[in-house]
Amino acid sequence: MKLLLAFCLFLFNFASLAYATDTPHPLRPFPGQPIETTNPSFLTPYCASRPTAIQSNKFDKRDKTITLKVQGNLNSNFTEFITPLLSITNTEKPDYDLEYEQQAKRYLTDYLEGRAYYEPEAESPSDLLYLQKVQQTTQLTNEELQIIQSGGWTNEIQSKVESGFMMSRYGVFRKLAPSTYQDKLKRILIKRGHGDYKTLEELEEIYGYKPSSVKVNPKTPVQSLTINDFYENWAPLPEEFNSWEDYEIAYNSWTGCDENQENCSQWFNLWPYVPMFTREDSVGQIITYDEPGQNSNPPIVEKVYHPHLARTYEVASVLSNMLSPQKDKRLVQDPKLSSQWITPAPWKNDPFWIDSGQNLPPDSGSVCDPQNTLILSSGDLALDSAFDTTVNKTITIDNPEYDPDAPDCAVWVDDPNGGHWDESDCDYTIPVRFSPTSFQTLTPFLAEITDRLTTGQFALFNIFRSSEEIKANPPENWPGVGYEPEENPEYTPGDSAEAGLKNPGNTAKYFYKYLGWVHCQKENLLARLSPANTYVPFADECNINITESKTPPPFSASGDICAIAKEYNFDCEILKAIQLIETGAGPYEYSCNSQGYCGAFQVGGGLQLGLGIPLDKFKTIPGNAEAAIRQMQMRMCQASCRQNPRELGQDICSVCNTSKWTPELKDKYSLGPDEFDKAAYYHYGSDQPDDATQKRWGEGFSYADAIEYVVKNGKLP
Numbered sequence: 001m002k003l004l005l006a007f008c009l010f011l012f013n014f015a016s017l018a019y020a021t022d023t024p025h026p027l028r029p030f031p032g033q034p035i036e037t038t039n040p041s042f043l044t045p046y047c048a049s050r051p052t053a054i055q056s057n058k059f060d061k062r063d064k065t066i067t068l069k070v071q072g073n074l075n076s077n078f079t080e081f082i083t084p085l086l087s088i089t090n091t092e093k094p095d096y097d098l099e100y101e102q103q104a105k106r107y108l109t110d111y112l113e114g115r116a117y118y119e120p121e122a123e124s125p126s127d128l129l130y131l132q133k134v135q136q137t138t139q140l141t142n143e144e145l146q147i148i149q150s151g152g153w154t155n156e157i158q159s160k161v162e163s164g165f166m167m168s169r170y171g172v173f174r175k176l177a178p179s180t181y182q183d184k185l186k187r188i189l190i191k192r193g194h195g196d197y198k199t200l201e202e203l204e205e206i207y208g209y210k211p212s213s214v215k216v217n218p219k220t221p222v223q224s225l226t227i228n229d230f231y232e233n234w235a236p237l238p239e240e241f242n243s244w245e246d247y248e249i250a251y252n253s254w255t256g257c258d259e260n261q262e263n264c265s266q267w268f269n270l271w272p273y274v275p276m277f278t279r280e281d282s283v284g285q286i287i288t289y290d291e292p293g294q295n296s297n298p299p300i301v302e303k304v305y306h307p308h309l310a311r312t313y314e315v316a317s318v319l320s321n322m323l324s325p326q327k328d329k330r331l332v333q334d335p336k337l338s339s340q341w342i343t344p345a346p347w348k349n350d351p352f353w354i355d356s357g358q359n360l361p362p363d364s365g366s367v368c369d370p371q372n373t374l375i376l377s378s379g380d381l382a383l384d385s386a387f388d389t390t391v392n393k394t395i396t397i398d399n400p401e402y403d404p405d406a407p408d409c410a411v412w413v414d415d416p417n418g419g420h421w422d423e424s425d426c427d428y429t430i431p432v433r434f435s436p437t438s439f440q441t442l443t444p445f446l447a448e449i450t451d452r453l454t455t456g457q458f459a460l461f462n463i464f465r466s467s468e469e470i471k472a473n474p475p476e477n478w479p480g481v482g483y484e485p486e487e488n489p490e491y492t493p494g495d496s497a498e499a500g501l502k503n504p505g506n507t508a509k510y511f512y513k514y515l516g517w518v519h520c521q522k523e524n525l526l527a528r529l530s531p532a533n534t535y536v537p538f539a540d541e542c543n544i545n546i547t548e549s550k551t552p553p554p555f556s557a558s559g560d561i562c563a564i565a566k567e568y569n570f571d572c573e574i575l576k577a578i579q580l581i582e583t584g585a586g587p588y589e590y591s592c593n594s595q596g597y598c599g600a601f602q603v604g605g606g607l608q609l610g611l612g613i614p615l616d617k618f619k620t621i622p623g624n625a626e627a628a629i630r631q632m633q634m635r636m637c638q639a640s641c642r643q644n645p646r647e648l649g650q651d652i653c654s655v656c657n658t659s660k661w662t663p664e665l666k667d668k669y670s671l672g673p674d675e676f677d678k679a680a681y682y683h684y685g686s687d688q689p690d691d692a693t694q695k696r697w698g699e700g701f702s703y704a705d706a707i708e709y710v711v712k713n714g715k716l717p
Contacts, residue, residue, distance in 0.1 A: 025089035026118050029221050029279055032305040032383040036213040038283040039200060042313075044334060044446035046479075046513040047361065047368035048286065048439040049499035051076050051491040053391045057352075057432045059399065060423075061409065066399045068354055070434040071392050074497055077490045078286065078301070078384035081510050082482025084377040085519045086110075086308035093486075095378045099136070100169045105538045106377055108515075108522055109312045112319065114171025117272045122223060123166065137165050159691065173276075173315055176604065177322065178638065183235045185276035185318070190234060192278075193218035193227045209317040212278050212310035212445065222273045225266075230274060233267045244643040277318075281383075282310040282444035288387060289361045294436040296389040306444060307380040313445035316452035319460050334447040335455045337477035337514065340372045341365025342501055346433075351400045354393055356435035364438055368511070369500030373478045373541050375516030381487055382510070391436045401428055433498070443512060450475075450514040454521045461521040464528045464592075466616050478541075480515030516541075529592050561625040568629045569670035574679045575601075575625055577710035581703075584716075590619040599624030601683075603631055611661045630661040632682040636669040639682075676711070680704035 024031065055070045087109040088095045095106060104111040121129040125148070135145055144157050167175070174182065188206060193216045197203050200210045218228035236254055241247040256265030284304040288296040345366035347353040357366055403409075409426040412419055453461050455475050462470055482488050484507055491497040491505035499508035520542035527535040527544045537544045561579070562572035582602040592598035600621045603611075611630045617623035671679055677687040680703040687704040697706055697717050709717040 024221075025091075025120060026221050026273075026275075027087060027115075027279060027311075028089045028281070028307050028380060029219075030217055030281070031307065031381075032281060033217075034213070034280040034283055034305065035217045036215050036280070037303070038212065038310070038444045039210075040442075042212070042282075042444050042448065043284060043442035044444070044513055045361075045363060046441050046443060046446075046511055047364035048078075048441050048489060048510045049369060049491075049503070049508040050364070050367040050435050050438050051389070051505070051508070052356075052367070052433050052435045052498040052502075053389075054431045054433050054496045054498060056429055058427055058429045059401065061399070061401050061403045061426050061428065063399050064402055065396050067394055067396045068352065068432045068434075069394045070354065070432055070436075071394075072496070074389040074391050074436060075492045076387040076389065076437075076439070076508075077492070078304070078510070079386060080381045080383060080487045081489050082377075082379045082486050083307050083309070083382045084379045084480040084482050084512060085375065085515050086312055086379060088379060089307075090380050093378050102538075104171070105523070105526060107379070108519060109308050109315065110171070111522060111526075112172050112315045113277065113311065114169050114174055116166050116169035116171075116174075118275070123272070134161060134165055173319055176319070180238055181322075182276055184237055186230075186271070186274045187234045187237070189216060189220075189276060189278070190227045190230050190274070192216045193220060194231050207318070208321045211317075212282060212313055213280060216278050216280055220275065220279050222270055222275075225270060227274060230267065230270075235268075235271060238641070244639075277314040278310045280310055281305040281307055284444050285442040286384065286387075287361070287440045287442070288389075289359050289438040289440060290389070291356055291359050291393070291434075291436050293393065294389060294391060296387050296437045298385075298387065301385055301387075303384075304441075304443075305383040307382065309443070309445045309449070313448050313452075316449055316460065320452040320456065320458055323458065323460065323463070332448050332451045332456070335450060335475065335514075337475055337517075339363060339365060339477055340370055342367065342369050342371060346501060350433070351397065352430050352432050354395055354432065354434040359438070361438050361440035364440060367435060367500050368438065369503070370477075370479060370511065372476065373516060374481050374509075375478055375519050375539050375541055376481050376483050377519075377538075378483050378486055387437070387439075389437050391434065393434045393436065441510065446513050446515065450518055453518050454514075461518075461525050463615060464525055464598075467614075475514075476517050477514055478516030478520065479511040479513055480519060481509045481511060520544075561622050564622050564626050564629065568626075568633075568666060570629050570632075571671050571673045571675070571679075573673065573711045574671060574676070574707060575628070577707045578628065578679065578683055579621070579625070580710055580716060581706055588621055599627070601625060601628035603627045628683065630665075632671065632679075633665045633669040634661055635682045637665055676704045676708040679707055 051074055053070050053072065053074045055072065057066075057069055059066045085106070085108055087107050088098075088103060090096060095103065098106070100110070100115055103115065117123050121127045123130055125131055125134075131148065134140070135148060140148070140157065140160065144160070147154065147157065177185075188203075191197065192203075192211075192214065195215060195218075197214055200214055203214065204210045216227075218226060220227045222230065236247060236250040238244065238247045241250065254265070255268040257263065257268065282305075283302075284306055286301045286304055288299050290296050290299070342365060345357050347355045347357065347366075360366065409423065411422045411425070413422045451459070453459055465473075488506075489499075489508035489510055491499050491508050494505055497505035499505055516539075519539060523537050523539060523542045523544055527537070535544065561575055564570075565572035565575050579600050583600050588600060590599055597604055599618060601624045603618075603624060611627050611634075613623055613627045613630070618627055671682075680687040684703040687702055689700050689702040689705075693701055693703050693706065701717065706717055
């Protein structure tokens with residue numbers, strides 16, 4: 001697997017770390033106990049299934065008018081319900097035990113942030129559960145598994161696990177973000193826990209977006225410690241020093257490791273476990289809209305605790321900012337996608353459903369039962385309370401069953417007592433419905449997550465879609481909902497309560513607006529990153545159908561990568577050598593490997609927006625060549641900023657460290673003939689022999705040697 005210079009490099013340490021099994025999961029350590037209420041500006045309005053009370057009424061066909069009556073108490077229980085499609089930390093759920101690949105397919109946040117170092121167990125061979133997970137992978141040979149089982153753990157096994165089992169679980173963000181940027185995000189989160197910041201606006205200047213909250217819980221766990229323990233024990237940052245050498249001295253001192261990288265400090269050993277994004281629940285609301293004369297208690301629930309939404313919002317925002325070329329703050333607006341409600345209102349066509357449309361919340365439909373595609377999953381539990389609605393509704397209407405000949409319906413029946421009139425044919429009994437209240441939900445961050453990932457100008461999940469494809473498949477409001485067999489809202493009493501349009505009361509739904517559509521776009525992206533016709537979707541409703549658009553013509557004047565190389569003052573022969581090494585000499589067909597590296601030069605697909613290359617151009621050989629050049633310039637800039645940040649200036653260095661190419665770099669960094677080591681270092685990540693290069697080309701052979709060989713011989717070594 002290609003190494004990426006300055007990208008996330010986590011040390012795989014083997015310190016013995018204790019973990020108490022009764023401790024809450026590190027990804028949701030404080031269920032229902034957020035340290036701060038979510039800012040109302042982050043709340044997205046939608047709805048939950050509307051409850052309907054049912055009461056059997058008996059009427060006489062001979063009466064011209066009848067009085068419909070629904071009275072009693074209706075309970076709407078929101079105590080626990082599934083938050084779908086985000087993450088899973090509940091050990092009682094079957095999905096908790098899935099391998100990471102399947103969890104990432106089902107759960108958005110686990111895909112974006114990963115789960116390595118965020119599980120209860122230590123990522124160390126000293127932890128039996130960790131060892132068991134490693135052995136369950138298909139990564140190691142039988143011989144290596146026998147070595148592990150006998151208590152051994154070699155450097156070769158360690159390296160193999162680092163590049164396979166661990167790397168596969170890092171998630172999108174940690175694979176793309178420079179390690180120093182990750183260190184910075186950890187420090188900011190630690191300081192949020194310590195209470196160093198006062199307003200969202202203050203943090204917006206630091207993050208480039210408003211985070212989910214000002215504060216986080218200082219007791220957020222980091223294995224046996226908390227984030228508060230890391231206050232002023234954090235990793236040093238390059239911008240704190242005048243030179244890269246000074247930074248390295250400080251960093252090495254902080255690690256405390258000896259010359260063999262052993263006996264390191266606990267701060268260094270535990271640093272990979274420190275989160276970069278909040279672990280807090282976010283706080284939403286449910287507001288009742290009672291029909292006239294009806295009374296719900298309470299009328300509003302001001303604290304509905306949703307898991308993982310704040311975390312999803314923060315990681316999606318950082319990714320979007322990191323991969324988008326613009327610096328300006330963006331105004332995020334609810335996309336207001338069509339809700340596809342059932343129309344007309346059921347009481348318009350059903351005389352025995354009392355008019356319940358006099359006090360509807362906006363964007364809820366008459367009974368909140370959208371006919372959009374619903375994407376269902378398991379998940380962790382949102383926590384709320386219950387509503388009791390006192391129902392008292394009577395209304396007199398013309399009898400729909402009135403029969404002027406009904407007097408003949410009574411039949412005289414003789415009996416020992418002298419006889420009686422049997423009027424059973426004159427009566428009819430029918431369920432009368434009335435929906436006494438509606439529920440408007442205010443759920444945190446749904447519009448913002450949708451903007452960052454699918455509908456915004458630089459939406460992350462659009463990076464592999466052409467403009468034609470995006471236009472042909474506009475976004476939809478497909479809500480996410482919890483599996484029906486699992487915890488969901490429930491309306492009782494069961495024999496006299498329904499949810500939505502005549503659904504049983506025990507199948508009520510809390511609709512997470514847009515979340516199903518976001519999930520399907522993630523699955524489309526995963527399908528594109530998989531070998532052709534191999535991807536098996538989690539949600540069949542997503543209708544995964546990958547059709548590549550025709551390759552557009554090259555966007556340079558000549559269509560030759562040498563024209564691109566000349567424009568950037570890069571040696572063309574070296575570029576041609578890199579292309580041959582990466583994708584061979586056969587016919588070119590754009591594709592991505594399983595790690596997300598794409599095109600003729602195997603550039604990280606997630607970077608093309610940050611590099612300023614539209615997807616249509618990125619797929620061509622010249623376009624991919626230009627992306628590779630810009631990527632190398634970014635890395636050259638990062639190295640220069642580490643060595644002498646003051647000379648370049650904060651504006652340039654801040655751009656380089658957030659993966660956004662700027663035209664100011666075009667004339668600053670070049671690549672001359674015979675600079676083979678430089679090309680290997682800034683494209684591949686190393687100019688030294690490693691396991692991958694030696695396995696491919698022989699002992700002592702580096703990527704730089706391969707470039708030189710191709711340039712001089714015109715073929716692969």
